[in-house]
Amino acid sequence: MENLIRYAEKLFDEVEIAVYRSREVSASVELNEISMTGVRSGAVTVIRGIKDKRLGLAIVDSDEESRVREAIDQAAKMARLNSRDEKWVSLPEPGKYREKPKPNYELKEAAPDALVEMLVRAIKLSREKEPHAVVAGGEGGVSWEERHIVNSHGVDVFQEGGAAFFFIELVGMKDNVVTPGIFDFDAKRDLNLDVEGVVERAVQKVKWAYTVKPSRNEEVPIIFGPWASAGLLSFALFPAFSGERLVKETTPLADKVGEKIASDVITLYDDPFHPLAIEPVIADGEGVPTRKNILIENGTFKGFVWDNYWAKVYGTESTGNGKRDLGSGGISIGFHSMVIENGKRSLEDMISNIEHGYFVDGFQGAHSSNPDNGNFAVTANPAFLIKDGEVVGSSVFLVAGNIYDLLKEASEVSKEQTVMPFMTTMITPYIKFENVKIAGK
Known part of the structure; x- marks a missing residue:
């Protein structure tokens, strides 16, 4: 070399x-x-x-x-x-x-x-x-x-x-x-x-899923599984943390550092050294040392992530988030292991406290979300109906809204954490949201 x-x-x-x-x-x-x-x-x-x-x-x-x-x-x-x-x-x-x-x-x-x-x-x-x-x-x-x-x-x-x-x-x-x-x-x-x-x-x-239950228009608590969370957040939320978007004024998080953008139960950070991380890299795609970058702490937005180019354009330092595309050879801002901090109770305990709600295992259509404003419209499938603390069947319904409104409705995260090797590797618990509006199918 x-x-x-x-x-x-x-x-x-x-x-x-x-x-x-x-x-x-x-x-x-x-x-x-x-x-x-x-x-x-x-x-x-x-x-x-x-x-x-x-x-x-x-x-x-x-x-x-x-x-x-x-x-x-x-x-x-x-x-x-x-x-x-x-x-x-x-x-x-x-x-x-x-x-x-x-x-x-x-x-x-x-x-x-x-x-x-x-x-x-x-x-x-x-x-x-x-x-x-x-x-x-x-x-x-x-x-x-x-x-x-x-x-x-x-x-x-x-x-x-x-x-x-x-x-x-x-x-x-x-x-x-x-x-x-x-x-x-x-x-x-x-x-x-x-x-x-x-x-x-x-x-x-x-x-x-063998027991199919109809869904209707209503407002209910919903528990998001790891696949559902990773899909929706990767498209609707994560791009907004990019410093490039701050420079180009295409992020809804501009001027919101230090403000509440989620409920207190949400702490989110990018950490390549997390014990469950599957790629614990010491340097990013252009050789800058990597580090843990806190993005949301107890609901408060803490800041953006940067690669070398956009950090110098903005007058700050790289956070070690330069990701190389081996197809084009170029560098863009990306993430290593996005982690949502876990809680104290199990998924089973969380389900047992719901009288009427849903557990959503996956979303269809998350890729069409708009990170410029956080709006999304997805189909929950498969979704499972919870009645009196037990799962009683499967259902399908639509969920549309704004990711920041949704994050403020987060009420609990499970003690289990799952590694999701999605577009961006995500380590996430099950997340319970209150008052989610759904449209039945």
Whole structure:
């Protein structure tokens, strides 16, 4: 890397070279049968160079020195053709990094056999616990990544690590009722995935779904499951924390630092070092040290997150939230592990206190939410009716509103926390909201 940086410095005022080596192992199930296994590996190198405030980017699917030199030359040509970016300040300087977490090298050498065994066990358990259900889909996967980021200002950081995940989708067919797809999952930094727990939770939801209950227009308490929370918040709320949106005046949170935007039970932060985090990185995509960034504390908005570019445009410092897109090579503001702090009572206890309400396992349509104002309109499916402290059946209904109004109605969070490897990894409890208006279907 040192030779490559010296070569690139002859062509640029400043330059960054980022090498990503990855290995992915997967196995899939479809209709109770193992449908596919695979192992993929490769390397990607991204060159980002600046000459006279002109940016040049190049990507090559290799880490071989000769190929990387060609990419450097290509980036230099691109920089000459591009317009000047008068907002550009500089690439980041070296920072103080936390001690690297010890990688689990078992994941680096994982084979499909271990994943196939998990899926076969899941199929067998599912059929034993609920013969009327079909394992319609599912997947196990292990990912391993090594990333090395070097720039001409002295940044030189290497990280490696991996994670494993497992999920199944069940569809129940009983007494002329076909349930919607019911998901459950687990993700960790090791291969000790909770196959039995995943199957047990999924089967329970299938059994609830056999009893279909009508819904009506009303105002009720609702408990959001991890999938529902991760889907809605990722689209309606999280983008508003971006410093880029603050600069561009497209966030509803401008001028709201220090104000209440949620109820006291909501504390939200981005923490790559959380014990449940599946990617505990010490540096972001451009080599800036990562840290815990509190976004909402007991309902109060605490501030925005930044990458290097937009932080310098605004006159502040990066929070270590530069995320690299390996498709384009560019950096944008993103998150590592978004955590909603958990509470003291179990989901079971929370349900037992509801006379009439719902538990929502998933939302459809969350991607259409508007982060510029927080408005959303989604379909709750699957949703489960709660009567006198017990789940009595499944239902479908519409929920529309504003995410900030909804957050102020949060009344409790469960002690359980679940890792959701969604668009952004989220670690979330079950969240109870009061007075949620629904439209029956």
